[in-house]
Amino acid sequence: MVEQKEFSLRPFPRGVHLVTGEIMRQLPQLPRKGILNLLIKHTSAALALNENADPDVRHDLNVIFDRLVPENAPYYLHTFEGPDDMPAHAKSVIVGASLSIPITGGHLNLGTWQGIYLCEFRDCGGSRKIVATVIGE
Numbered sequence: 533m534v535e536q537k538e539f540s541l542r543p544f545p546r547g548v549h550l551v552t553g554e555i556m557r558q559l560p561q562l563p564r565k566g567i568l569n570l571l572i573k574h575t576s577a578a579l580a581l582n583e584n585a586d587p588d589v590r591h592d593l594n595v596i597f598d599r600l601v602p603e604n605a606p607y608y609l610h611t612f613e614g615p616d617d618m619p620a621h622a623k624s625v626i627v628g629a630s631l632s633i634p635i636t637g638g639h640l641n642l643g644t645w646q647g648i649y650l651c652e653f654r655d656c657g658g659s660r661k662i663v664a665t666v667i668g669e
Contacts, residue, residue, distance in 0.1 A: 535560045535666045540659040544652045546616070548580075548590040552648040556640075559664055566635040566668020573661040576620035576654045578627035584647025597623050597653070620653035627651050635668055 539558040541551060555570065562568070572579050583589045601622045603615040610618045631648065634641040650660060 533563060533566075533666075533668055536663065538661060538663050540661050541650060543656075543658050544650055544660075546594075546652050546655050546657070548582075548593045549650045549652060550584055550590070550647045551650045552584065552642075555648055555662065555664070558662075560666060562635050562638050562640070562666060563668030564635075564638055566666060568633045568635055568640060569630060569665045569667070570633070570648070571630045571663045571665075572650075573663060574629075574657070575624055576617065577657055577660050578624045578629060578651040578653070579631050579662075580627050580649045580651055581631060581633075581642070581646050582649055583645050585645050590649070593651075597626075597651070600626070614655075616653070616655050620657075623651065623653045635666070 537558065537560060541554060559568070570579055582593070598619075601619040603619050605619075608618045610621070633648075652660070
């Protein structure tokens with residue numbers, strides 16, 4: 533069985549946001565076993581798995597990304613869309629546009645402290661489109 537659904541996440545401010553619950557509410561009923569693939573259809577945001585318990589992790593990740601890829605670097609050529617645009621593209625490449633998560637017993641087989649994150653790298657990114665593909669039996 534293969535099911536696919538496209539949906540939008542509400543707009544989030546720049547930062548790293550736990551969206552496991554929002555994504556789960558959009559998914560079809562999960563099979564007993566299989567794989568969930570999530571793809572974000574944008575080049576200035578990303579999806580990631582990380583710790584879902586301590587909000588300091590989200591803050592720290594945002595600080596790390598901003599130090600790794602600063603705004604207004606003099607070597608950027610792609611600057612027409614503002615100082616956050618080229619860094620957002622670079623951060624998206626570093627983090628990635630898709631996740632594959634095993635499904636076991638009809639549930640996502642995540643670690644105890646894992647959650648799904650939207651990494652919003654733009655100041656005003658808007659809503660973000662996600663394609664969820666469930667493959668299972």
